[in-house]
Amino acid sequence: MIQIHKCHAFGCDEHIHPRFLMCAKHWAMVPKRSQTKVLKTYRKGQEIDKNPSNEYLFAAKEAIQAVQIKEAHG
Numbered sequence: 001m002i003q004i005h006k007c008h009a010f011g012c013d014e015h016i017h018p019r020f021l022m023c024a025k026h027w028a029m030v031p032k033r034s035q036t037k038v039l040k041t042y043r044k045g046q047e048i049d050k051n052p053s054n055e056y057l058f059a060a061k062e063a064i065q066a067v068q069i070k071e072a073h074g
């Protein structure tokens with residue numbers, strides 16, 4: 001089942017596969033340390049049962065904020 005899933009970066013409407021957090025452009029703006037955290041805490045199938053861990057949600061939030069800060073500063 002493929003659902004419409006959008007990039008989580010602020011203001012981005014790019015459609016992406018649900019297992020990814022962001023589109024390629026925004027993901028590339030996430031600091032390596034944050035990328036690693038998101039990938040490490042991702043659990044296979046979490047996008048299907050909609051039950052990601054708190055660790056994943058925290059890592060995802062950090063990554064989204066990092067992109068937002070980068071965009072705000074050009």
Ligand SMILES: [Zn+2]
Pocket residue numbers: 007008009012013014022023024025026
């Ligand atoms: Zn995006």
